Amino acid sequence: MHRYTLNLMKPLLLVVALFSLFSCSNDDEIDNLSETFFVRHENADMPAYVHGNATEKIFLIVLNGGPGGFGLTYRTKTFIETIEEKYAVVYFDQRGSGVSQGKYLEKEVTVDLMAEDVLALTKVIKEKYGDDSRIVLMGHSWGGTLGTATLLKDQDDFLGWIEVDGSHDPREMYSEYTTNHTKTANEQIALGNSVDYWETVLQLVDSVSPTYDEDNFFDLNREAFTAEEQLVEDDIINEEKWEDEIGVNYNVFMALWNSGQILKILTNNGLWENISYTDRLSEITIPSLIITGKHDLIVPTKFAEEALANIGSEDKELLVFERSGHSPMASEKELFAEKILEFIDRIK
Template sequence: MTIKLRLLSLVTFLFLKIGFSQDAKVTITSSDLSETSFLERTEFKVSYSGSIFWNNGINLGAEYLFKEYTKVKNRKRGLRTNTHQFLLNGTLGFTTNFSTKTDTGIFTNYGITWRRTNKKGKQFSIAINPLGYYRSFLPETYKVTGDNVEKVFLPGRGYYAPSLTIGIGKQRLVKNTGRFFNITSCYAHHIMQAPCLLLIFSMATVLTLKRKKNMQKIIKNCSKVIVLIITLCTVFSCSNDIDFNNLNDTIFVRHRNADMPAYIHGNGSEKVFLIILHGGPGGIGLSYRSSTIKSDIEKECAVVYFDQRGSGMAQGSYSESGISIDIMAEDILALVKVIKHKYGNDSRFFLMGHSWGGTLGPATLLKDQSDFLGWIDVDGAHNTQGMYLEYIANFNRVALEQIEAENDIAYWESVLNLINTIAPEYNLDDVQRLNSEAFEAEAVLHDAGLINSEAGGGDNIIFNYTPLTILWNMQNTQSILDSDLFQNINFQDRLSEITIPSLVLWGRHDMVVPIKFAQDSYDNLGSIEKELVFFENSGHSPMSTEPDLFAEKVIEFINQNK
């Protein structure tokens, strides 16, 4: 927070420096505004805004001129005349992500604008808006308190949202109108350090309407915009009748100060739900809606793609202590209660976790496995504590094998050099280096023909999520959880307490969660009915590299145990 305050102070200093600095070759003439009316000093703006592909919206604004002066500089090419203006500004706007409806809200901000205009009417402006507020509007949201589930009226959250805007434009001097292009950086802050909507870059083309002659037009246009906003909000808040044969729902789970989206797709006719726990920590749920999960598994059951706390488009207001594996496991159980409340108490569940999801899955089942018919572990990190030393051993083994096979010898020799620099005692920096190197190693194994290329055919994530939001969330959530994740979490000795049918799926060439943990998971699970399947041409993500076999095994497991 201190860094942000320093940055804001620097921007404010530069703002004032630009506006009030003088030198010997400059002549400044102040304008007398005393005889101009309030309306003559006020500009009204209507603009379309959007974050490139992700969010679209409209906003209304006004700027009140309180200081103006003309600065004439003596340059080699002659005199350069610029008009400098200081204006009080205010904006009210509406924005939405039409694809998922998870990023809809209204915003307002107030501040001061400095604007420079040359003789040709070309303008450059900087606006600092310390007074900002963003109110999100969420789709259907259910609050879980203990065993009680209730639907939330007008769900959403409010955020303090100061902003900084830089704009360029062209003023039409004859008609007193203009068009502008603005880039706005907005910081929506609340208690939690990994919120949904932290950083938004928006671009807007603005039409400025000036002076009292245009007031009737302004009022008429504003009225239309307000009606449009109310209509859009009403449409987004309406829920459709449930079509169990083809579920296509987005709901939010409110639990312990977090609002987390669940995207539910597929065949719910038998009320069988497969909940997928994404990797990360800090990943996104809909990244798994691809290939045969979407085309095959969704035909057999309803698939729930869940953005975990502090991930994807989840929102909330809580401190760092509000992100822990214990609380996140409770979130999954809360999700189960919400689905039962919405679709019926006869709903049945399977749980699947990939990578970090394979850590969160056991944590959830060890709290309560009574609602689940089966557990699917996909390259899951159930023993992150033991991964440090296993990384070293696995890198050494694979590197020697690849050097002997004469596959990319230079790279694998560099890997051997790397692990020789790693201390045998746990170190967070080293484990993060090893984890990063593991992904690079899988890319090299792919080039050697040992790992298949990833299949596509899924949802276009770029339109479903705001990239800056998910990147911010991922960074913050990882930084909070990683400090404890690789050092203290080990469920291996408690896997025997998981007794529901289990399926362990693993890529033979997984460098991220080494193959040793596949056998450990299978051997230690307390399930009577369990199966271990290796994917011979896969690394860490067999659902993408061998999608047909993956779907076949998952569907077979669900049909056997539903």
């Protein structure tokens, strides 16, 4: 793993309703929280699953990828046995994700609104567990986009920011796909790895429009996942192994329906054509840890390097996981958990 280190709002009024499904507020239970509450904001009811040790009043909010992933996907055995042993983790089903519910107009669903949802969650945490609660925000993949948007609205309640293979610049994903697919294919062909496959990747790149095209975008996105599977097969990266609890905690049919809908809505509302936060990254001034897999083809490492260069914090660091693609928490689990704990331990 390579390590690169650089040492160098507005108030938001929200009406939030809190529905506790399991009450667990006694002091003698704070070291082993296991409860669910719903955040109601702008006609959406969004569940937050809280697990772990809150004796230090530190809460790690996890923003899933997608758009449309499931919050509890990230609650693996490694998270439970390491991170939750020391700190509380909040696995959040975003608007339109997991088993969140609501009745709202599609045209109203924007990244900005979903960032306000996250800020609503922080207010509920402080109301429920105490105003002295300290919050670290972590976003993976699409969660990196959402987390960036959240911090640009209000970062006062956050102790630190962890971006994992996330993109602050969805608008640039299309052009970076063509660039990175070409680069990776040529590298693998030069090494003699799965030459026939990588030549088909080059053919795909040659066939797509040079400017954004929705169908071409999703063709390139799907190929990125297939290409990472090929890298696993050729022993360039580790296989991703998720040990989730979706079967226990989710209505899977509802979660899959939500997933397809929120991706469609955000795409129709211009996520991949119009959203870019690159020019505003300097506004993020809290301690920041940026993590990327060296061989990430879904959100190429360019975005992590760009985040390191542009985030305005005097305390920022980039970690590159050598044997990972898009999800180091699933391909280098123990190392990932170790680095998350090191970061929180240092900034608390």
